[in-house]
Amino acid sequence: MxxxxxxxxxxxxxxxxxxxxxxxxxxxxxxxxxxxxxxxxxxxxxxxxxxxxxxxxxxxxxRDDAEVAEASGRRTFFPDRSYHPVLTAVGAALTALGVVQGLWLFLIGFGALASGILGFAFQNLDHPE
Structure with a gap:
């Protein structure tokens, strides 16, 4: 990586x-x-x-000295449930509505959208393997 x-x-x-x-x-x-x-x-x-x-x-x-067997097995963790897709969808909808309705709704939607996207990106980082 x-x-x-x-x-x-x-x-x-x-x-x-x-x-x-x-x-x-x-x-x-x-x-x-x-x-x-x-x-x-x-x-x-x-x-x-x-x-x-x-x-x-x-x-x-x-690595140059790696063996094929080292790459086998489970390499990552995917959670069973996540609220980040719903949060991202709500944030995108509020942001789009905020463009028409006003800055206050746009800012609320942008905050929800940003937290949803960051949640997608970093939700698996604190899971012990």
Missing amino acids: KAEAWLFTGTALFFGATAVVYRLLSADPAGSSALCVSFLMSALVAAFLWRRHQRGGERPED
Whole structure:
């Protein structure tokens, strides 16, 4: 996971630097917003991969001296129940309604959406293997 984490960290840094330079040299808010969202999405993936690497260590496929038998077996845990899909759906609906109805509803929806997405990304990290 370390190689993937470095790849997404580099991508996030590229989008972040590009967003800053683009914002300073251009008056286009749409391009700046798109670059900021790209930075945030790649930073989220990078943070997940770094946490996963800290928790799981090196994978057998990352090592040159690994054997095929080392990669067999259960590698992850999937929970039986999760409220994160419902929370994400409610957050997306409230965010979409908030665009029409007002900023207060948009902010409530964005908070629910952000917590649902972060819950999806990090719900398995504290499960002992």
